[in-house]
Amino acid sequence: MPSPEILPFFAWFQSHDGFIDTDAMDVIQFPPSEGGRGAVALKDIPEGHTVFAIPRSLVLSTRTSTLPQRFGENAWKKAKLHQGWSGLILCMMWEAAGGSHSKWSAYFESLPTSFDTPMFWNDEDLAELKGTSVVDKLGKDQAEKDFAEKVLPAVLSRPDLFNSQDIPTKYTLETYHLMGTRISSRSFTLEKEEEEKEHHGADHSAENEGANTSMGSAMDIDAPPSHEHQGDEEHADEGHEEEHEEVEEEEDSPEVVMIPLADILNARYKTENVKLFYEPDCLKMVSTKPIKAGEQIWNTYGDLPNAELLRGFGHIDYLPLPGTNKFGNPGDVVEVRADLFVQCALEVHPDLTKDAEGELMERIDWWLEEGGDDVFVLEVDPDTSQLEIPPPVLSFTRLILLQAEWERAKSKGKPPKPTQDAKTLAVFLAVLEKRLQAYDTTLKADETVLATQLNTFSLNKRHALIVRVGEKRIVHAYLDKTRFLLDDARTKEAAASGSKSNGKGKRQREADDSEKDGAGRRSKRHVR
Numbered sequence: 001m002p003s004p005e006i007l008p009f010f011a012w013f014q015s016h017d018g019f020i021d022t023d024a025m026d027v028i029q030f031p032p033s034e035g036g037r038g039a040v041a042l043k044d045i046p047e048g049h050t051v052f053a054i055p056r057s058l059v060l061s062t063r064t065s066t067l068p069q070r071f072g073e074n075a076w077k078k079a080k081l082h083q084g085w086s087g088l089i090l091c092m093m094w095e096a097a098g099g100s101h102s103k104w105s106a107y108f109e110s111l112p113t114s115f116d117t118p119m120f121w122n123d124e125d126l127a128e129l130k131g132t133s134v135v136d137k138l139g140k141d142q143a144e145k146d147f148a149e150k151v152l153p154a155v156l157s158r159p160d161l162f163n164s165q166d167i168p169t170k171y172t173l174e175t176y177h178l179m180g181t182r183i184s185s186r187s188f189t190l191e192k193e194e195e196e197k198e199h200h201g202a203d204h205s206a207e208n209e210g211a212n213t214s215m216g217s218a219m220d221i222d223a224p225p226s227h228e229h230q231g232d233e234e235h236a237d238e239g240h241e242e243e244h245e246e247v248e249e250e251e252d253s254p255e256v257v258m259i260p261l262a263d264i265l266n267a268r269y270k271t272e273n274v275k276l277f278y279e280p281d282c283l284k285m286v287s288t289k290p291i292k293a294g295e296q297i298w299n300t301y302g303d304l305p306n307a308e309l310l311r312g313f314g315h316i317d318y319l320p321l322p323g324t325n326k327f328g329n330p331g332d333v334v335e336v337r338a339d340l341f342v343q344c345a346l347e348v349h350p351d352l353t354k355d356a357e358g359e360l361m362e363r364i365d366w367w368l369e370e371g372g373d374d375v376f377v378l379e380v381d382p383d384t385s386q387l388e389i390p391p392p393v394l395s396f397t398r399l400i401l402l403q404a405e406w407e408r409a410k411s412k413g414k415p416p417k418p419t420q421d422a423k424t425l426a427v428f429l430a431v432l433e434k435r436l437q438a439y440d441t442t443l444k445a446d447e448t449v450l451a452t453q454l455n456t457f458s459l460n461k462r463h464a465l466i467v468r469v470g471e472k473r474i475v476h477a478y479l480d481k482t483r484f485l486l487d488d489a490r491t492k493e494a495a496a497s498g499s500k501s502n503g504k505g506k507r508q509r510e511a512d513d514s515e516k517d518g519a520g521r522r523s524k525r526h527v528r
């Protein structure tokens with residue numbers, strides 16, 4: 001028997017052909033640390049059991065809402081509502097404004113109206129996140145720009161669709177942020193290629209694991225619904241080739257959608273026990289392992305690092321870390337921007353980079369065109385605490401540092417080998433030291449506060465502290481490892497250059513390193 005609070009939502013869901021095994025699951029209130037409202041197993045559920053199923057018609061997207069059709073497909077595109085989330089947000093605002101006229105009215109009634117995501121934090125709380133990757137990615141300014149430049153003009157342009165009396169209350173920036181955060185914390189990404197995988201009998205649970213890290217919760221990846229129902233009158237000008245190509249591209253691109261009931265499941269690092277599977281007419285939430293009566297039914301949000309959980313969902317994972325007496329998120333990472341490598345290469349090796357400065361932009365453009373990243377992600381294996389300097393970090397550093405590597409990369413069309421030589425490691429060490437300076441506090445100070453005062457903090461400050469600590473622990477682990485590797489590389493390189501380097505200072509040894517690199521290249525060329 002469902003709990004009384006959820007009854008209206010369940011009744012709506014079932015009356016629209018949704019299936020819920022109400023003997024097997026209910027929706028109840030868990031403690032906040034376990035996600036608050038979530039689904040519970042009412043009895044032992046075996047693996048492979050369908051706990052609930054959502055008909056395609058209940059999925060809310062820019063394809064299933066009738067707004068884009070009524071607005072006109074060309075006008076929708078002209079207003080750039082087909083790009084990013086603004087179109088879906090506008091559909092959600094419009095459906096919500098429609099009240100009981102909307103098919104999804106009971107769904108909207110069931111959705112949270114406030115969030116702990118940094119999008120809604122004040123400046124004082126946001127300052128606690130300084131240095132973390134949350135700050136760069138918050139996107140508040142962009143959201144406000146989209147609202148002002150795309151959404152509001154679209155709303156004002158069609159009084160027949162958007163009741164002018166509703167505009168000051170239902171089409172506000174505040175509502176825009178509310179719907180945007182509902183998307184970031186509850187949406188799913190439907191991928192076309194996943195449809196093929198599913199139809200070819202792939203092992204879904206293994207195949208898709210960890211793949212759901214894109215925007216929104218993207219709690220599972222699946223196939224988009226068919227496009228047949230879309231308003232097609234304005235496809236008439238398909239003779240226009242460019243536009244036609246653009247249409248195809250859009251049809252192939254992942255679609256962000258809202259899936260009622262599927263989005264009521266909470267998630268915690270590696271606790272997933274159900275997964276959403278594609279069927280032609282519906283989406284089925286199926287157990288991926290046996291679930292005991294009384295246990296929470298957990299989905300996955302992709303085992304995201306805390307910075308991403310906080311940014312998109314407003315919560316963090318704070319769990320025992322294997323092999324330590326500490327707590328945190330085993331999936332934490334730290335992001336380092338490529339421009340920090342450029343800055344440090346210039347500082348650490350002015351001798352090597354002085355001639356390169358003029359062409360650094362060319363090297364960086366080449367790297368990006370070849371598909372290289374402009375942000376590097378550092379992580380530590382949660383089970384073994386082992387870490388590896390990501391090969392792209394080494395390749396990129398060598399590309400900007402070494403003239404010969406750049407020339408070789410250009411002629412071969414391949415980035416430099418990810419060699420851990422002393423010059424490259426010295427740059428990486430400087431990058432890590434600079435990365436730490438981005439935070440206002442030290443790890444030591446944060447760890448002390450974490451151990452002694454955590455419970456006196458407001459929720460936002462507590463979350464910010466845990467995000468900071470998680471990132472800094474990774475930077476420190478890399479610092480330790482890089483210092484060790486650098487010493488080792490210097491020793492080996494000194495030994496290899498023979499008695500020449502005996503008794504010389506660090507500066508001289510670096511000069512020798514640089515000389516040796518040139519010699520190495522010359523001899524290789526010679527051999528070839």
Ligand SMILES: C[S@@+](CC[C@H](N)C(=O)[O-])C[C@H]1O[C@@H](n2cnc3c(N)ncnc32)[C@H](O)[C@@H]1O
Pocket residue numbers: 032033034035036037038112185186217263264265266267268312313314315316317
């Ligand atoms: C997809 S919804 C899950 C259902 C949600 N609890 C509800 O009441 O509708 C995602 C939201 O649930 C909460 N949540 C999910 N997992 C959590 C966890 N492990 N710890 C704390 N909060 C969690 C967060 O507020 C997040 O934004």
